Amino acid sequence: MAKMPTVDDVAEAAQVSRQTVSNVINSPEIVREQTRARVQEAIDRLGYRPHASARRLRTRKSSTIGLRLDPLRDGISGAVLDRFVHKLAEQADERGLRVMIFTANGADDELAHIRRLRDGSDIDAFILIATFHGDPRISWLIEHDVPFVSFGRPWGSSLDDPRHRWVDVDGRAGVRDATTKLRASGCSRVGYIGWPSPSGTGDERRAGWEEASGFDADGLATYQVVTEDGVDQGAASARQLLALSQPCDAIVCASDSLALGASMAATALGQPELPVVGFDNTPVASAIGLSSIDQPLDEVVAATLTLLFGETGDTVRPNPDSNEQPTNRLLVPRLVERRSTHRAFGETTGA
Amino acid sequence: MAKMPTVDDVAEAAQVSRQTVSNVINSPEIVREQTRARVQEAIDRLGYRPHASARRLRTRKSSTIGLRLDPLRDGISGAVLDRFVHKLAEQADERGLRVMIFTANGADDELAHIRRLRDGSDIDAFILIATFHGDPRISWLIEHDVPFVSFGRPWGSSLDDPRHRWVDVDGRAGVRDATTKLRASGCSRVGYIGWPSPSGTGDERRAGWEEASGFDADGLATYQVVTEDGVDQGAASARQLLALSQPCDAIVCASDSLALGASMAATALGQPELPVVGFDNTPVASAIGLSSIDQPLDEVVAATLTLLFGETGDTVRPNPDSNEQPTNRLLVPRLVERRSTHRAFGETTGA
DNA sequence: CCGAATAATTTGATCGATCAAAATGGATCG
DNA sequence: CGATCCATTTTGATCGATCAAATTATTCGG
Incomplete structure (x- = not known):
């Protein structure tokens, strides 16, 4: 590699001083236009690029965001995080930020990494995903006092500590809307397949169904199945819901994995048209035409960066200590309708 | 944040000089043990961490790998790259390397990014994924002269330019072995569903089937279907293969998407036991019990890093210009057997 | 047309580490 | 005992940029 200028x-x-060159790059408005043009020409001609490390050493900021990739989940739902990562890389780039990824085994290991990266001034701010109780x-x-934002609201304690900035998706509203929509289109008994409690996200999603299902206490107990995540579990649960004396005529699930299983079970039982709705809008859902509740990751990422860096800036804002401005965002997901609910909704949307 | 020491x-x-401290960190073997211990104690006590940017400025290397995330594919197969990213982060960390990700729209945009990151000395080396013709x-x-390794062999020209280091998975061998195995277990007509030519990876996979299928020219033409990737396409193709006068009794596919479709179609036609094999061992395959050919990503990543940095080092090796040592690795995938082929193989493996 | 105020540019110091070379301290040996 | 050699440690310079303060150029009111 040729030596860089x-x-x-x-x-x-x-024919100017180094500082003027620096100014042309960092605060062009204070340089006379004529000078600026001359310097810019020289920059272009020589192919100059500021040396990132030198700049970071002096300015004491790295403009780099750290992101830990979760351990690989075999589940289908891991795909959401992958999409998140992708969007983050995209939008960070637009702000002149870099994204550095790392992995860790467990929270302690993750903290050790964070500490190392932070102390080495490698990284200015962190984004946490998949928060838990x-x-x-x-x-x-x-x-x-490490600047960070979590994708995932706080569960349990410190619910409204302003120093914890977070962005999350309102799963409850998503499930509620989907359920409402199914009922409005004629389904009278919408069942639900969800995860065992306590599970922050899982409990929220279930609550959404309960709010919109229209069942009384008995109905709520009858028309929901609690199970671990998984395709087989979804299939088994669906069979259970369809074997009731008054079988349900639509199913909403806490995940696409469950929904995939439910959908396959319904088909096997000769009811391929049974409306089934999943959650996360994973590639599988799109591939097999399964309706699913989609998390608005574009907005999630945008909100995350805004909380961290302000509207357009690329400088981290410190952890807030007052309630001056909102320190969190709760976004509303939207239902993506596909084959699995066309019968119910009577529309035709591309898969 | 408190001021870092x-x-x-x-x-x-x-009670030593700065250089000795530096030596304790970078070449402990040249420091007297007694001194080393004393310095180490001070390091621990003060919680000292070298400032990454300062070090990079002086040493002129960033120990950072750049990786462009492909545009999101809706397909299920995107999962392979996600797994790759994850493994890369893991193994890079073990070598003291960092991984920085970015996105780009098209090859030109990607090159612009690479240039910027490279010129800013942000990144030492790049890893390319999804090479094409x-x-x-x-x-x-x-x-x-930018150091790089591609995951994906060169297609077309410059097939053995030693300056192009690459790692790839031998899809041909994978499909061949799966086909052979199916035939050995009693299937006499193994069909194939694959992508249209020309497609580097696709053509290789098909060749594997052709080599092991045992068909004559007629059979090869009859028992393969060419189609774009997708679940629906897989289903349609499978119906076609099963509607032949001599229907096939097993199907190998170029992807898990196709295989998923094929599997569903077979089930719908009352043949849930038809052996189906996919490619990439995506989460979906594991979720629904579909046998699939698994790319050994651990090895792929290990080989990639070895080609770039040597056996254990963290210093990039320049683009090689002679044939002294191998500059590429072709790894063999392995078949992961699940429900979809249990009948054929008569085994029981967990899903 | 002068001096104050403001704009534009330059100079000196510094961020925190490592490199290269010089200095110190012992051990070895004739 | 003194010269030599090796192991260990220290000093001075430097990587490439920006900050803070100083300097020079320009504008404007009276």
Whole structure:
């Protein structure tokens, strides 16, 4: 690789001082237009690029976001996080930010990584995904004053500590709307397949169904099945719901995995038209024409970056300590309708 | 954030010079044990961490790998790349390397990004994924002497330019073995569903089937269907293969999407036991019990890093210009057997 | 046309580490 | 005992940029 030109090289070429070159790059408005043009020409001609490490050393910020990739889940739902990662890379780039990824085994290991990256000034801010009840990372990050935003609301304690900025998707509203829609289109007994409690996201989603299902206490108990995530589990649960004396005539699930299983079971039982709705709008859902509740990841990422860096900036804002402005965002998901509910909704949407 | 200690702080605390502190960290073997221990104690006590940017400025290397995330594919198969990313983050970490991700729209945009990151000394080396025929990135990177390795062999020209280091998975062997195995277990007419030519990976996979299928020219033409990727396409193709006067009694597919469709179609036609094999071992395959050919991503990543950095090092090796040592690796995938082929193989493996 | 105020540019110091070379301290040996 | 050699440690310079303060150029009112 040829030796890269430095500010001094450009300065000499443009007959100005190094600082002026620096100004042309960082605060062009304070440089006279005529000078600016001359310097810019030299920059282009020499192919100058600021040396990122030198700049970071001096300015003491790295403009880099750290993101830990969750351990691979075999489940289908891991795909959401992958989409999140992708969107993050995209939008970070637009703000002139970099994204660095790492993996860790468990929260402690993750904190060790964060500490190392943070202390080495490698990374300015972190994004946490998949928060859980009593998440030790949150308190540690607050304690050590490391700027961060979590994708996932706090569960349990410290529910409205303004120092914890977060973005989340309102799964309850998503499920509620889907259920309402199914009922409005004529389904009278909408069943639900969800995860065992306590599960932050899972409980929210179930609550959405309960609110909109129109069942009384008995009905609520009858028309929901609690099970671990998985295609087989979804299939078994669906068979259960369809074997009732008054079988349900639509099913909403806490995940696409469950929905896929439910859908296959329904087909096997000769009811391929049974409306089934999943959650997360994973590639599988789109591939097999399964309606699913889609998390608005574009907005999630945008909100995350805004909370961290402000509307357009690329400088981290410190952990807030007052209630001056909102420190969190709860976004509403939307139902993507596909074959699996066309019968119910009577529309035709591309798969 | 409290001010971080520097080498000088540690030096003072341990009553040595800054260089000795530096040596303790970078070449402990040249420091007297007694001194080393004292310095180490001071490092631990003060919680010192080298400032990454300062080090990079001086050493002129960033120990950072750049990776472009492909545009999101809606297909199920995108999952392979996600797994790749994950493994890469894991193994890079073990070598003390960092991974920085970015996105781009098309090869040109990607090159612009690469250039920027490279010129800013942000990144030492790049990993390319999803190479294609006449890939412009390859020649550009070679031309500009940017160290890189591609996951994906070169297609078309420059087949054995030693300056192009690559790692790939031998899809042909994978499909061949799966086909052979099916035939050995009693299937006499193994069909194939694959992508239209020309497609580097697709053509290789098909060739594997052709080599092991045992068909004559007529049979080869009859028992393969060419189609775009997709679940619906897989289902349609499978129906076609099963409607033959001599229907096939097993199907191998170029992807899990196709295989999923084929499997569903077979079930719908009352043949749920028809052996179906997919490719990529995506989460869906594991979720629904579909046998699939698994790319050994651990090995792929290990080989990639070895080609770039040597056996254990963390320093990039320049683009090689001679044939001294191998500059590529072709790895063999392995069949993961699940429900979809249990009948054929007579085994019981967990899903 | 002068001096104050403001704009534009330059100079010197610094961020925190490592490199290269010089200095120190012992051990070895004739 | 003194010269030599090796192991260990220290000093001075440097990587490429930006900050803070100083300097020079320009504008404007009276």
